[in-house]
Each structure stands twice: as structure tokens, then as C-alpha cells.
Amino acid sequence: MAGRFAPRPTRTTVRGGEVAVPAEVPRQVTAPARVRRWVPEGPLDLGLVLGPLRRGPGDPTFRAARDGSVWRATRTPAGPGTLRVHASGGEVRGEAWGPGAEWLLDGLPDLLGAADEPDAFVPRHRVVALARHHRPGLRLTRTGLVLESLIPSVLEQKVTTYEAYRAWRRLVRGFGEPAPGPAGTGEQPMWVMPAPRTWALIPSWEWHRAGVDDKRASTVLRAVRVAARLEQAVGMPPAEARARLQVVPGIGPWTSAEVVQRSHGAADEVTTGDLHLPGIVGWALAGDRHADDAEMLRLLEPYAGQRHRAARLILLSGNTPARRAPKMPKVDIGLL
Template sequence: MARVSIVRRLRPPERYRFAGSVGALTLGRQDPCGHFVGEGFWLAARTPDGPGTLHLSPAGGELAAEAYGPGAAWLAERADAVAGLRDDVTGFAPLAAAHPVVARLAVTFHGLRMPATGLVFPRLLRAILEQKVTGREAHRAYRAICRHFGEPAPGPVPLLLPPDPAAVAATPYWTFHPFGVEQRRTQALLRAAQAAARLERCVDGAEATRRMTAIPGIGPWTAAEVVRVAYGDPDAVSVGDFHIPNTVAWALAGEARGTDARMLELLEPFPGHRGRVCELLAAGGIGAPRFGPRMPVRSFARF
């Protein structure tokens, strides 16, 4: 395939935090589908127009966006959304002022923006794998699955395209066992892959959430993890998370432990931006005190 690219120049907001804004789209350098190289960020994607790769790089106060492959036009058009530049923070500052911690973080991380890829299945794949296991287990399984279904992405950097949902849907569940994924998560993943085309046609996060949570094995936590990245939904709260209720309770009320109900109660003063508040707490490194042993890392491949 000839190397053909489309280039756009984007104007980020004042004090824009590039790495922090797009960091949610990757697992770091070990992510086979996207990572930072130097100061630039590379992301491989299966777009409605075909495979493509997007490169974002800060340059002289601007953000250069270059896209490759059959999906280049689609990626170039969405480059500003992927970088978080369509994230509307209008009206958040007065809400943030309701709590001193949130107000301080809103100023400190003023340039942090929430990306919106417009693509559901890649993030849904990760979110399903992250259900009820440690991050290390989930990320190991994600990398193994991406390599198993790996197809080279277009462009000058060696990346893999995210797994094709049609290929995932056609794979027997036992294939995923050596990757460390037990039958429950595998079945949820296969159902999601079968519904991927309908999910990608959703017009907004609300419709996507309804369709995802109608799939057995996908609940509110998984849906929130997806719409926060695919649609840049600043209000998406990961109800059912192991850590976030404790973090919110500790940061906003000084309580070492919190339930989902308590978390939602404390987030009520921030309508439309509850997920953004959770992201700011994470960016600020705020975490509740830890008690007891950590969750053990298991290997389902050896079961």
C-alpha cells in the first residue's frame, strides 16, 4: 500500500495537556494498537472507511494531525475529537467551585481534555477484559488478543489494528482461555463482537449505553468506561468500580470507604461533569487509604 497521508493543523486550548488528554486511549508502550513515540502519539483504528492510523504531535503551539490508510480521511476529520479538542468545559468552573478539592484540581489540570474516538468496539474489548480482575491481568489478556488477531496498520510506525469484531465473533470461546480469559468474560466479548456493527451506529453515549447494557455480561461499569472514551462523555461514572467510590468518598468527604450510592450522592453537585470530576481526582493522584491485601494476580490459562 502506498504511503498516502492527510494532514491537519489543530489549535489546542490554552495550557492544553496533550499527553494527559490522549493517554486514556492507550495502555502505554506495550499497547500494540497505539502508543507515544517521542512527543507524538500514534493510534491505529478500524474506521467506517477502512483501516487507518492517526499521528498527533505538538508543534509550535499547534497540534499536527496526520492520518494514513483507507481510513485517513475519517481519522483526519475526527482528529480534533480524538485529541479532546471538542470537549466542552463551558460551565464546569462554577460547578467545580462547589468543593475546594475539585476547584483546585480544575485549575491545576485546566488543560486536560476528554478524547472522543467515535469508535466503540476497541474500548469495549478492553473494558470487558477489565471486568473483576486486576489491571495487570486485563492488560496481559488484551495484548495477547490483539496479537492473535493482529493485522498491520497503515503508516510508517509498526502498529496492529484493533481486532476485527467479525473475526472475534467467529472464534470459539476456548481460543481465549490461553490468553487468560475465562468463559464468562469471553462470552460477553463474543456477544459484544456480534453486536459491534449496531453499537458503532449509535448516535450518542446514551444510545450506546442502552444497547451495551442490553447485552448479557455488560453492565453500567463497562458501558461507562466505553462511552467516556468513545463519545467523550464527561458525565459517565463507572458505577461498580472497586476503587472509584472510595476515591470520591475520601477526596470529597474525608471518608476512607464509600459505596456507589455515596459516590453518586457526593457527585450530585457536578451534573453533566461527574465523570470529569473522577478523572480529575485520578489525574491528581488522589486515592483512599488502602487496607488489607491487594487482589491477587491469577492466570486462567493454567486453570
């Protein structure tokens, strides 16, 4: 009997006594990357510039590699794409894969702050001046994309970062698609977030399992129905872009600011309505840990035109008041 039949595939026993037979995985051939080289004017710190695009340490759309490169998987107007950025010797090398590769490479300088004007910033407080001195490579990124920042910002409304990051990971991995190129394979593949149509078709119970309440889920669903109109906001001034975003119920000043800071590289769009930021700014600039939004904006008046950059430098300074209250409890509504 030996040799009459082909070898049976390996079986893996799973809980419940069922037997799963793994399907043969076809070998994937990765197309060559498209490459662009760019020389920035002045110092550039990739971690500082691209860090705001990362939604937690396990973000499936973002990876910081040990060799100093940064990987980013996103959905562009031309389709999904993966970008690897590495800086060495004063030069930046960008490699991109997928239908969105050319779009990503065309926007590489803006992504790394070429449209930003850090030299226009004049520190007026010692804390801010020291933070700027220690981080000369800080530039404000401009992604040229709205939805990729809007959806995770909505998920972060009124919850802990742990809950928001968990929801983002689960939804992207569950309904997105593998990143083009080598990043989409291996033990920890990267993922491109779902297309607007896919977001709209996510069942209600999957939002619940991801820990997203009906209010935030409904806001995302309303936004993806007008995704094309929202993406057009990248061609508007930041204030007008925020006004368009806030037409969608559930998107307020906090969320719109968080979006245009990334999509537009908006140096003056400071976040209001945040639980912690007013107290941090108040403490750093005036020793007032109880500052509210109005007081924060008053303290940032000397930085008109650059208020977001000033707030970012204050956050990077580490000069924050000691915690006096316990952290917000972690609540997983998917288990309720």
C-alpha cells in the first residue's frame, strides 16, 4: 500500500476536538520596490516626524525597524501602498510597493515636513526653548490623507488610549488587507486599513467585540459615507478643512484638530477639549495644573501661527505635573 497515495497534510488539533487541515500557502513573489531619494534641508528625525501617525505600539499599519527605518502601510487615492523610509548621511531613501507606490513617493517630502517651516518658530519660554534645542529634527508631517487619521481619532474619543489602540488593531487586522510588498508577509505582517465601503459593511457585533460603542461606530459610518468629500478637505486651508469635518455629526473640535495636524501639517491647529493637554501646557508655562482650554489658549497666544508646534514641544519636554488621580479604568465592552 505504501506509495499508492500522496502524503496527507499535517493536522493540527484545536480546542473542542475539531481538526483543522492547513491549506497550502502559495509562495508570494514580491515585486521590486520603487525608489526615491530626497535630501532634506536641515536635520530630520524620522521618529519625531512620523511618530504621530503611529496608533500604539502594536499598530498594524506602522512599524519602526531596528535599522532605524520606518514602515507605513496606508490607503492612498491610487490604492493601497507600503512605504519604507530610511535616513542616512543626510539623505532619505524611500521605497514603496503596491498600487499607491508612486503616490507615496510623490508625497515623500511633504510627509517628512518639507512644507513645514520650523525656522519660523520663536520660543518664548525656557521649557519650549530647551525642548526645541534638544530636538532639532522635529518637523510637522503632512500626509495629504484625511480618513486614515479621522477613523482612529474617532476611536480615541472619550476612552483610554489602550481601548482605542486595541479597537484599531482588531478592526484593521480583521477587515483590512495585507500590506503590499515584503511588509505584508512574515510572522507579524502589516495591514492596510479597510476601504470606506468595507468600513460601512462591518457588522454591529464586530464593532462591539472591538470595544467600540454605538456612538463612535455611528460616527465612523457617517464619515465613510462621505469619504470622498472629506478627502477633498486636504486641498483646503486647515480652518476650512476642520469646518467641513465638523459637519459630520460626532466630529467635533478635538477630532478635527487631531486630523488636520496630520493631514495638513497644521502648525497652528491646537487641540482643545483634551482631558490632559490644558493642564500640561498650563503647568509648563505657568505652573497651573488646573488650566482649562481658555487658559491654555491664552498661554499659547505668543505662539499664534505656531500653537500646535508649541504644544508638541511642551509634550516632548517631559515637563508634566505629577499624577494625582488614578488612571481611567480599562473597560472592554466586548466582554459585556
